[in-house]
Amino acid sequence: MVTPSEIQSRLERILPGVQKPGRYTGGELNQVVKDWEAISTRVALIFPDLYDLGMSNLGMTILYELINQRADSLAERAYSPWTDMEEALRESQLPLYSLETKHPLAAFDILGFSLPYETLYTNTLNVLDLAGIPIFSAERTEAHPLVIAGGHAAYNPEPMHAFIDAFVIGEGEEVIQEIIDAHQAWKRQGTPRIELLRALARIWGVYVPALYRDFYHPDGTFSHLEKLIEEAPLPVIKRIVARLPPPPTRFIVPYIDTVHNRIPVEIMRGCTRGCRFCHAGMITRPVRERPVDEILAGIEAGLQHTGYEEVGLLSLSSSDYTHILELVKAVSEKFAGRHLNVSLPSLRIESFSVELMDALQDTRRSGFTLAPEAATERMREIINKPVSTEQLLETARAIYARGWSNIKLYFMIGHPSETIEDVQAIADLCRAVLAEGRSVIGKRAQVTAGVSTFIPKPHTPFQWVSCDTMEQIRLKQALLKEKLRGPGLKLNWNAPEETLLEAWLSRGDRRMAEVIYQAWKRGAKFDAWGEHFRFTVWQEAFQAVGLDPAFYTHRERPIDETFPWEHISTTVRKKFLTEDYLWSLQGRTRVDCRERCFACGILPTFAELRRQNPGEVWQCPEVKSKRVQLQELIPVSQVVAGDFSSQ
Amino acid sequence: MRVRITFAKTDLMRFTGHLDLHRAWERLIRRAGLPLAYSQGFSPHPRINLASALPLGFTSDCELVDIWLEQEITTEEIRLALAQAAPPGILILVVVPVDDRLPALQTVVEASEFSVTFLDPADDLDARCLSMMAAESLPRHWRSKPYDLRQLILDLRLLPDDDQGHRRMQVTLSAREGATGRPEEVIAALGTIPESTRVHRERLIFKETVLAAG
Numbered sequence: 001m002v003t004p005s006e007i008q009s010r011l012e013r014i015l016p017g018v019q020k021p022g023r024y025t026g027g028e029l030n031q032v033v034k035d036w037e038a039i040s041t042r043v044a045l046i047f048p049d050l051y052d053l054g055m056s057n058l059g060m061t062i063l064y065e066l067i068n069q070r071a072d073s074l075a076e077r078a079y080s081p082w083t084d085m086e087e088a089l090r091e092s093q094l095p096l097y098s099l100e101t102k103h104p105l106a107a108f109d110i111l112g113f114s115l116p117y118e119t120l121y122t123n124t125l126n127v128l129d130l131a132g133i134p135i136f137s138a139e140r141t142e143a144h145p146l147v148i149a150g151g152h153a154a155y156n157p158e159p160m161h162a163f164i165d166a167f168v169i170g171e172g173e174e175v176i177q178e179i180i181d182a183h184q185a186w187k188r189q190g191t192p193r194i195e196l197l198r199a200l201a202r203i204w205g206v207y208v209p210a211l212y213r214d215f216y217h218p219d220g221t222f223s224h225l226e227k228l229i230e231e232a233p234l235p236v237i238k239r240i241v242a243r244l245p246p247p248p249t250r251f252i253v254p255y256i257d258t259v260h261n262r263i264p265v266e267i268m269r270g271c272t273r274g275c276r277f278c279h280a281g282m283i284t285r286p287v288r289e290r291p292v293d294e295i296l297a298g299i300e301a302g303l304q305h306t307g308y309e310e311v312g313l314l315s316l317s318s319s320d321y322t323h324i325l326e327l328v329k330a331v332s333e334k335f336a337g338r339h340l341n342v343s344l345p346s347l348r349i350e351s352f353s354v355e356l357m358d359a360l361q362d363t364r365r366s367g368f369t370l371a372p373e374a375a376t377e378r379m380r381e382i383i384n385k386p387v388s389t390e391q392l393l394e395t396a397r398a399i400y401a402r403g404w405s406n407i408k409l410y411f412m413i414g415h416p417s418e419t420i421e422d423v424q425a426i427a428d429l430c431r432a433v434l435a436e437g438r439s440v441i442g443k444r445a446q447v448t449a450g451v452s453t454f455i456p457k458p459h460t461p462f463q464w465v466s467c468d469t470m471e472q473i474r475l476k477q478a479l480l481k482e483k484l485r486g487p488g489l490k491l492n493w494n495a496p497e498e499t500l501l502e503a504w505l506s507r508g509d510r511r512m513a514e515v516i517y518q519a520w521k522r523g524a525k526f527d528a529w530g531e532h533f534r535f536t537v538w539q540e541a542f543q544a545v546g547l548d549p550a551f552y553t554h555r556e557r558p559i560d561e562t563f564p565w566e567h568i569s570t571t572v573r574k575k576f577l578t579e580d581y582l583w584s585l586q587g588r589t590r591v592d593c594r595e596r597c598f599a600c601g602i603l604p605t606f607a608e609l610r611r612q613n614p615g616e617v618w619q620c621p622e623v624k625s626k627r628v629q630l631q632e633l634i635p636v637s638q639v640v641a642g643d644f645s646s647q
Numbered sequence: 648m649r650v651r652i653t654f655a656k657t658d659l660m661r662f663t664g665h666l667d668l669h670r671a672w673e674r675l676i677r678r679a680g681l682p683l684a685y686s687q688g689f690s691p692h693p694r695i696n697l698a699s700a701l702p703l704g705f706t707s708d709c710e711l712v713d714i715w716l717e718q719e720i721t722t723e724e725i726r727l728a729l730a731q732a733a734p735p736g737i738l739i740l741v742v743v744p745v746d747d748r749l750p751a752l753q754t755v756v757e758a759s760e761f762s763v764t765f766l767d768p769a770d771d772l773d774a775r776c777l778s779m780m781a782a783e784s785l786p787r788h789w790r791s792k793p794y795d796l797r798q799l800i801l802d803l804r805l806l807p808d809d810d811q812g813h814r815r816m817q818v819t820l821s822a823r824e825g826a827t828g829r830p831e832e833v834i835a836a837l838g839t840i841p842e843s844t845r846v847h848r849e850r851l852i853f854k855e856t857v858l859a860a861g
């Protein structure tokens with residue numbers, strides 16, 4: 001294996017010739033370098049996209065800090081090299097290396113991939129290839145690193161089952177420690193690799209695909225999954241932390257400009273709104289809030305360590321954070337006069353949101369974002385984001401009146417049962433908002449419409465529905481392009497090809513792995529980057545494997561279909577999702593579940609955790625009586641399996 | 648108060664471009680806890696003024712930056728605070744207060760002196776330098792615009808080899824606004840690939856200095 005010093009010296013010649021060499025050097029402020037030889041477990045955390053994007057990923061930062069806090073472990077980073085750097089590496093036969101110590105990735109014990117979205121799948125294969133590690137899990141031996149992956153896309157791990165040794169389902173803060181412990185125990189024992197996989201499968205929240213086999217009906221739909229060894233859990237229950245640990249504060253400060261140069265502070269995890277299209281809202285339950293003091297201390301420490309000019313207060317729905325006004329006031333008072341920009345994304349459509357933004361004293365007033373997601377009240381009831389049009393217009397008036405000149409409105413086309421009138425309504429609503437703006441501030445008023453295409457996601461109430469076809473998407477986009485022309489209006493949309501790729505992969509089964517492999521073989525990578533994405537390569541890959549892409553996207557699934565991701569339990573029951581889907585067809589909405597518990601399934605599973613963490617920490621109702629012990633539930637099988645199949 | 652800082656840009660910081668270096672300075676001053684002044688108005692900008700852009704990949708120990716602070720602080724305190732907060736690759740060398748009425752740094756830079764180390768053998772370097780300097784003009788393109796490189800080369804001389812036996816030269820290039828010579832262009836004109844060299848800025852030459860020397 002090539003040594004770090006050889007890699008270092010060859011880089012001296014390579015780096016001056018590539019774009020933005022600062023992506024590949026490491027050595028940034030706050031990076032952690034530990035004594036390689038003195039450490040027993042070495043983990044490479046890999047974000048399989050460009051450094052510029054990956055550096056802003058909070059999950060990577062959290063794990064980096066936690067692993068490096070262990071005396072016996074180290075974490076280093078790696079990202080996908082851009083094509084010019086990949087070419088240079090391959091030409092000089094250099095493997096992909098870690099930024100901190102320039103060790104080849106193959107020298108690590110564990111490679112941990114972050115998979116927040118599906119379009120990183122081909123890049124994951126490419127990183128393994130650049131590292132000189134077998135692409136297929138089955139071909140790896142004791143000499144190779146353990147390859148694990150986690151992130152939101154891992155909630156349907158099946159399309160990547162052939163390439164990843166073990167998936168982390170859920171939150172990584174605690175489970176990463178247990179994985180490292182299991183790896184250390186296995187290394188001491190010196191047993192075959194399969195023993196490591198068996199040990200991992202016993203950890204709550206870990207899914208080892210090699211321990212299961214998939215079966216299909218003659219019509220091609222998924223039948224079931226069978227475990228190959230007795231102790232493999234079925235279903236695999238997602239991992240959660242009962243309380244959010246203190247936020248990371250030692251953010252690495254890149255040498256170059258990246259997507260977000262700011263201190264991200266998670267104020268709350270999970271969401272109680274129950275929007276039916278929203279993957280994150282379903283898989284990140286329950287809602288856990290971080291105390292105001294902890295957030296303020298996190299910001300203060302983060303500023304001292306980085307010198308950043310911006311803080312992002314992150315959550316899926318900022319307005320719903322219990323102490324949001326108190327937090328916003330405290331932030332603006334505490335950091336007044338320090339030229340700090342505070343971003344507060346995901347605000348509800350109500351005038352209170354304008355007050356919140358006002359309290360932040362953001363002097364930029366560049367754009368105010370609202371996400372009605374759909375333009376008619378009927379459509380918003382179907383997706384369970386009930387806001388009246390009058391309330392939206394009233395909020396828009398307040399925004400323009402308080403000094404913002406541009407309102408960004410986010411919509412989706414392709415919601416279930418959408419008609420062309422609903423699409424036309426998007427244009428009408430944008431014009432209505434613009435008219436409000438003109439009446440308040442005249443010609444300066446602007447509306448930017450961001451219209452993406454809805455992709456049905458696993459584990460959501462819309463997992464049954466059909467995704468729009470290329471023709472439908474084109475037709476709807478053409479209408480919007482025609483209707484949203486003119487001064488003060490701007491329209492952004494997604495390429496339909498990119499939407500379809502994400503749609504195929506989102507609800508894919510194990511057979512999709514071969515499609516991904518074939519696409520990568522044909523050169524697919526950086527699929528999330530318009531300039532690299534090649535739709536025809538994917539079509540060829542489907543053809544080579546003999547699968548019909550439309551089967552995965554343009555098919556309304558029968559209500560009793562078994563899905564290839566059902567062995568992954570978010571603990572939101574299928575019964576709840578089914579009911580919610582049927583309600584949506586009738587236009588029935590659900591209120592915020594802080595107002596009323598709909599028994600989605602979180603509490604019965606995690607009753608003991610909730611009981612141990614009473615009060616405001618969780619937003620689910622309190623559990624007083626001692627119910628089922630969590631320890632009995634995990635490692636799992638019987639109790640929960642019974643619960644699961646009884647639906 | 649206006650403060651002039653001489654700093655070294657070394658090691659991995661050499662891959663930070665001019666705009667990113669500007670941001671690195673803002674963050675460095677904020678981490679140091681110094682009261683950085685911001686411009687007034689709709690979108691306030693930090694009052695930081697770098698003398699002369701150093702092309703990506705080059706090192707230097709003579710970079711200059713002017714910063715404005717909202718309070719009077721001793722230069723020694725400033726130097727200590729900056730040195731403690733500096734990222735890897737920025738070394739704080741000298742901190743002096745300067746008269747606020749002095750013109751902006753980038754308007755008074757006249758020329759830059761670079762040393763170039765050739766990592767590959769370059770036996771005929773002397774001859775190549777001689778013939779280049781003897782040329783009346785060296786027509787080249789930068790970002791598809793034609794220009795004459797020869798006019799931007801103010802001086803070129805060979806230096807003794809370094810301790811590893813690498814050939815070295817020193818080149819002084821015009822650095823006036825709109826007439827800035829790039830060392831990698833000189834290297835390319837000598838028939839060498841820039842990736843096989845190391846370039847270090849040794850000295851910034853200001854209008855006054857040039858006049859005084861003349």
